Amino acid sequence: MNVRRIKKALGLIIVDIAIIIGIFILQFRTDFNIIEKLGNLQITLARAEDTEDNQLDGEKQSLQNVLMLSYNGINVSIDDKNPAIIQKVDSDSKEPISLIAYKKNELGYNFYFSNDIQMEVLLEDETLTSPLQINVNLPSDISSFDLPYSISQNMITQKVEKKSIVLDGKKNSWELKLPEAKDNYISFHQHEEKVSYAIYDNKKQFTFDNIHELAISDEFVFQQTVSDFAKNLVTSFENTINETSYTEQAIVSYVAAMASTGRYQEAIEKVPSSFKKSSVRTYLSAPYFNSLESMDNNLEETIKSNIEQIRKNRNSTTLDLFTIDNIAMNLWLYPDVGTVRNILKKATESDIGNASIAQVTGILEVYTTLSEFRSGYAKYLEPILESCVQKIMISCAFEGENLTISENGAFLSVSDAVETGIALLRYGILTENNTLKMAGRALVNSYISDSSSFDLRTLASIYPILAYDNKNYPHFEKIFTDNGTTAWAWTCASNITFKSDTSSSSIITIDFPETWTHYVIIKGIPKFEKIYIYDIQFRTDPRFETYNSSGYVYRQNSQTLLLKSRHKSEKENIRLVYTDTSAKIVEQKPAAVESPENATTESGTTEATSTAATTPEQSTEVQQTTPPAENSTPANENITQ
Numbered sequence: 001m002n003v004r005r006i007k008k009a010l011g012l013i014i015v016d017i018a019i020i021i022g023i024f025i026l027q028f029r030t031d032f033n034i035i036e037k038l039g040n041l042q043i044t045l046a047r048a049e050d051t052e053d054n055q056l057d058g059e060k061q062s063l064q065n066v067l068m069l070s071y072n073g074i075n076v077s078i079d080d081k082n083p084a085i086i087q088k089v090d091s092d093s094k095e096p097i098s099l100i101a102y103k104k105n106e107l108g109y110n111f112y113f114s115n116d117i118q119m120e121v122l123l124e125d126e127t128l129t130s131p132l133q134i135n136v137n138l139p140s141d142i143s144s145f146d147l148p149y150s151i152s153q154n155m156i157t158q159k160v161e162k163k164s165i166v167l168d169g170k171k172n173s174w175e176l177k178l179p180e181a182k183d184n185y186i187s188f189h190q191h192e193e194k195v196s197y198a199i200y201d202n203k204k205q206f207t208f209d210n211i212h213e214l215a216i217s218d219e220f221v222f223q224q225t226v227s228d229f230a231k232n233l234v235t236s237f238e239n240t241i242n243e244t245s246y247t248e249q250a251i252v253s254y255v256a257a258m259a260s261t262g263r264y265q266e267a268i269e270k271v272p273s274s275f276k277k278s279s280v281r282t283y284l285s286a287p288y289f290n291s292l293e294s295m296d297n298n299l300e301e302t303i304k305s306n307i308e309q310i311r312k313n314r315n316s317t318t319l320d321l322f323t324i325d326n327i328a329m330n331l332w333l334y335p336d337v338g339t340v341r342n343i344l345k346k347a348t349e350s351d352i353g354n355a356s357i358a359q360v361t362g363i364l365e366v367y368t369t370l371s372e373f374r375s376g377y378a379k380y381l382e383p384i385l386e387s388c389v390q391k392i393m394i395s396c397a398f399e400g401e402n403l404t405i406s407e408n409g410a411f412l413s414v415s416d417a418v419e420t421g422i423a424l425l426r427y428g429i430l431t432e433n434n435t436l437k438m439a440g441r442a443l444v445n446s447y448i449s450d451s452s453s454f455d456l457r458t459l460a461s462i463y464p465i466l467a468y469d470n471k472n473y474p475h476f477e478k479i480f481t482d483n484g485t486t487a488w489a490w491t492c493a494s495n496i497t498f499k500s501d502t503s504s505s506s507i508i509t510i511d512f513p514e515t516w517t518h519y520v521i522i523k524g525i526p527k528f529e530k531i532y533i534y535d536i537q538f539r540t541d542p543r544f545e546t547y548n549s550s551g552y553v554y555r556q557n558s559q560t561l562l563l564k565s566r567h568k569s570e571k572e573n574i575r576l577v578y579t580d581t582s583a584k585i586v587e588q589k590p591a592a593v594e595s596p597e598n599a600t601t602e603s604g605t606t607e608a609t610s611t612a613a614t615t616p617e618q619s620t621e622v623q624q625t626t627p628p629a630e631n632s633t634p635a636n637e638n639i640t641q
Contacts, residue, residue, distance in 0.1 A: 048062045069121065072129070074132075077148060107122055135194055166200050206396060211438055217445075219437075233257050265516060300558070307330060319347060319362070332374050344377060347363065372478070373478050414454075418465055425439075471492070477489045507573050532574070538552065548566070550565055550572075
């Protein structure tokens with residue numbers, strides 16, 4: 001009896017097991033019935049039940065929203081509970097998408113999601129350790145695509161950086177390079193649509209993190225390098241001052257280097273008079289040596305030439321525009337907002353991987369400068385900045401204890417390498433990225449740590465790049481921007497500010513050492529009735545540059561104030577009095593952070609920039625000359641010889 005009961009129980013158990021196995025088989029056949037292998041890459045999918053209605057052409061298969069991908073310690077797992085996610089351009093929230101179909105290729109697979117999202121998983125070859133690449137194609141209306149992933153338990157995380165994860169396995173170390181990773185998702189973005197996974201070779205791989213703790217990246221060493229460079233420049237110039245081989249650039253660099261140590265006046269006196277009177281001078285040296293009227297004409301012609309370059313490149317897909325000197329300032333001054341915006345947006349559509357070092361360096365420089373002058377413009381470049389940094393980084397390598405940079409198998413020139421280093425440094429300062437600051441200092445220190453053998457021409461050409469923060473070097477200075485009015489200066493002053501004084505007057509304050517004299521071209525100044533310098537009313541005089549006093553000429557057609565500023569105090573005030581208060585510039589107030597969305601449309605009015613300031617009429621006329629007012633330039637002032 002007991003035996004019979006036991007046999008009956010066993011029979012029931014066997015039936016139950018058979019049923020469970022049957023259900024499992026049916027479930028497996030219905031769902032996880034697609035398994036693909038290629039080398040160490042394994043793909044598991046679930047076929048949709050209504051294949052007849054959803055069948056796609058060719059090799060594509062209609063699928064459930066299920067994908068399991070594994071390759072040498074990296075896993076991607078998608079289902080309805082853990083889906084892939086997108087964010088649309090015009091949305092602040094994210095939404096799930098579904099896997100629809102796949103197609104097998106020779107060395108990989110294509111996966112097709114809803115919302116026209118395509119993903120390619122590709123191996124370099126069929127070996128077990130082949131590099132793997134994931135490419136995503138995002139439609140223009142999709143800003144991001146988040147792919148859920150995980151790391152296998154048998155992998156040990158060695159290093160995590162912003163765009164790189166290094167993993168240690170039993171046999172090999174692997175590096176996952178990705179746009180962004182957070183909350184167990186790989187996040188793809190427009191223009192950042194690639195992920196790579198390959199064996200990591202620590203000896204061959206270079207990143208800017210490798211320069212931490214190295215002497216060439218130290219700030220003190222950098223400051224000493226810059227100081228020694230300036231001393232070598234001064235020495236080289238003074239040793240050749242009696243020769244005729246010096247250039248305007250050499251003289252300007254020399255004066256700026258001397259001014260940075262408080263020896264401005266000494267430098268001015270040492271410059272040969274033949275140069276000061278030379279007809280080949282340009283606006284570059286105007287802040288030191290007068291001739292403002294002719295130099296203003298030269299400045300305007302230069303701006304017009306650069307503006308023409310911008311106009312010609314408004315529809316160009318090349319990045320050559322970013323290699324032009326002072327192009328950021330000219331973009332800021334360009335009267336048509338739509339054109340500038342189009343140029344910057346097109347730049348973000350470029351393949352930075354194929355760009356030159358000069359081009360990506362220029363992009364970083366333009367971004368840094370525009371961040372100061374017009375942050376709304378700068379924001380357009382943000383999507384490609386990290387790619388620019390990566391382009392520079394992969395071009396760098398160690399040569400002994402120095403950091404070098406090369407392109408197409410050839411080392412960059414000293415000047416180009418320093419420019420790239422300073423671009424990294426300035427971008428690092430702006431973004432508070434210590435690694436980039438160290439990288440910039442390392443490049444500069446590596447190339448000019450011993451500048452004593454450089455000739456004067458090389459020293460002079462590199463100095464303005466190196467001394468980017470020396471305000472005594474002639475530069476563009478933003479004074480005021482508000483409500484379609486822009487005032488700016490070409491100057492060597494440390495700072496120029498503008499504020500309201502009374503309901504009918506405004507004050508320009510110029511910061512420059514006491515007793516020193518300099519010359520300023522100020523653009524965007526509306527016509528005024530009176531001008532006060534030293535609290536004394538001055539009248540215009542075409543000979544103003546020859547007096548041992550401050551003086552001015554105003555060019556009404558271009559709203560340009562040509563000013564000689566001889567400082568009786570470190571901060572000299574110039575008060576402008578208006579009869580027409582509507583022409584008076586209103587005191588600048590802190591502006592809200594600009595955004596591309598707030599920018600004027602191409603067909604709209606120009607913003608911020610005054611046409612008169614950017615494309616002034618070429619008039620050499622001055623105001624009607626009259627004798628100085630009773631309390632103007634003192635009678636005992638002598639004419640400078």
